[in-house]
Amino acid sequence: MVRTNWKVFEEDYWAINTTMKELLGNSNSTSVLLLDKTGQLISSVGEEPEFDMHSFASLCAADFEANAQLAQLIGEKDFSTLYHQGSNESMYLARVEQNIILVVLFDKRTTLGLVRLRVKKAVDNLNVVIRRLYDKLEYENEELTESEFDEEFAAEAEMEIDSLFSD
Amino acid sequence: MSLINYSSREINVKIVYYGPGLCGKTTNIQYIYEKVSPDTKGKLITLATEMDRTLFFDFLPLELGKVKGFRTRFHLYTVPGQVYYDASRKLILRGVDGIVFVADSQQSRYDANIESLYNLHENLAEYNLNLDEIPFAIQYNKRDLPEIISVEDLEQELNPKKFPSFEAVAIKGTGVFDTLKAVAKSVLRNLS
Numbered sequence: 001m002v003r004t005n006w007k008v009f010e011e012d013y014w015a016i017n018t019t020m021k022e023l024l025g026n027s028n029s030t031s032v033l034l035l036d037k038t039g040q041l042i043s044s045v046g047e048e049p050e051f052d053m054h055s056f057a058s059l060c061a062a063d064f065e066a067n068a069q070l071a072q073l074i075g076e077k078d079f080s081t082l083y084h085q086g087s088n089e090s091m092y093l094a095r096v097e098q099n100i101i102l103v104v105l106f107d108k109r110t111t112l113g114l115v116r117l118r119v120k121k122a123v124d125n126l127n128v129v130i131r132r133l134y135d136k137l138e139y140e141n142e143e144l145t146e147s148e149f150d151e152e153f154a155a156e157a158e159m160e161i162d163s164l165f166s167d
Numbered sequence: 168m169s170l171i172n173y174s175s176r177e178i179n180v181k182i183v184y185y186g187p188g189l190c191g192k193t194t195n196i197q198y199i200y201e202k203v204s205p206d207t208k209g210k211l212i213t214l215a216t217e218m219d220r221t222l223f224f225d226f227l228p229l230e231l232g233k234v235k236g237f238r239t240r241f242h243l244y245t246v247p248g249q250v251y252y253d254a255s256r257k258l259i260l261r262g263v264d265g266i267v268f269v270a271d272s273q274q275s276r277y278d279a280n281i282e283s284l285y286n287l288h289e290n291l292a293e294y295n296l297n298l299d300e301i302p303f304a305i306q307y308n309k310r311d312l313p314e315i316i317s318v319e320d321l322e323q324e325l326n327p328k329k330f331p332s333f334e335a336v337a338i339k340g341t342g343v344f345d346t347l348k349a350v351a352k353s354v355l356r357n358l359s
Contacts, residue, residue: 006170006262013174038262039226039242040170040179052210054228058242059212062223065258148235149359157234157355164207164231165199165344165351 012133019125020045027118029106037099060103094119097130169264178239180354185287186269187279188248191308191337196225198343221247224259257290265302265354272307272315302353305332306346
């Protein structure tokens with residue numbers, strides 16, 4: 001296949017989560033989410049939101065992408081951060097590496113200035129982890145994927161699909 | 168571009184419904200949303216205009232359950248069909264794992280189908296992709312309407328490479344799951 005599947009391994013996942021938890025604590029925000037530009041949720045920490053996080057992630061990615069297009073129209077490469085202010089809850093989105101977006105949800109217990117400051121540091125840390133992950137994907141050990149996704153996986157997946165998608 | 172998380176043991180894959188305006192892409196997703204059991208589906212997001220035309224996309228997350236210990240999710244997206252929303256279509260195709268092309272069988276929409284399929288090829292090419300390497304199926308929708316094109320003619324014009332194709336009446340659910348199943352299975356088979 002030409003495309004590289006995007007995978008997160010154990011070690012990287014915990015490194016990502018540690019940074020996200022630090023950010024959650026030192027920015028006093030309510031939730032921190034990490035997603036990729038296709039709208040897939042990679043990880044989340046903090047208060048469990050009441051909304052559907054996967055739908056939320058897809059909209060965040062769309063939001064970021066739509067703004068990137070706007071940026072290009074006015075002659076910018078993209079907007080590396082976005083801020084949405086609500087009367088109670090606000091959101092701050094920041095680009096991590098090329099394909100990853102960090103989303104911070106916060107309320108009046110903190111300030112935009114503090115969130116912005118802490119996000120900057122967290123993005124630097126996440127960049128290191130994500131770059132390491134990309135390197136790993138480039139030189140990925142074939143055995144790792146082959147052992148997990150074999151014929152048995154395909155057969156089991158087909159059975160599940162048949163039972164989920166039926167009139 | 169599926170996301171496989173080995174730590175939380177999750178797989179997310181993205182399937183996009185493509186096709187000309189008013190061909191029934193949203194109708195497909197709505198039927199799926201109504202029929203799958205509540206514990207397997209997330210919130211259906213629809214970014215539509217007041218006229219019920221898709222403005223940006225529809226999105227439906229579905230949870231397949233565990234496959235060999237991996238929690239597997241499908242993210243279904245539709246693109247806006249109208250010609251002038253091409254920027255949105257391009258964005259939604261980013262990272263696509265499987266595509267359903269919904270064709271409108273009505274004679275009056277013959278050119279619109281061809282134009283939309285051509286547009287799909289063009290937009291995939293921007294991501295260095297082509298339909299030979301992505302799980303793909305065609306759905307011939309609105310088979311219950313009068314003045315429709317025969318399936319043979321549609322196949323000849325839209326499907327010379329003989330990708331899996333299905334006749335459908337999406338508003339009644341006919342053919343909706345058959346189409347989705349074909350692409351979903353092919354996407355997961357691609358992982359193995």
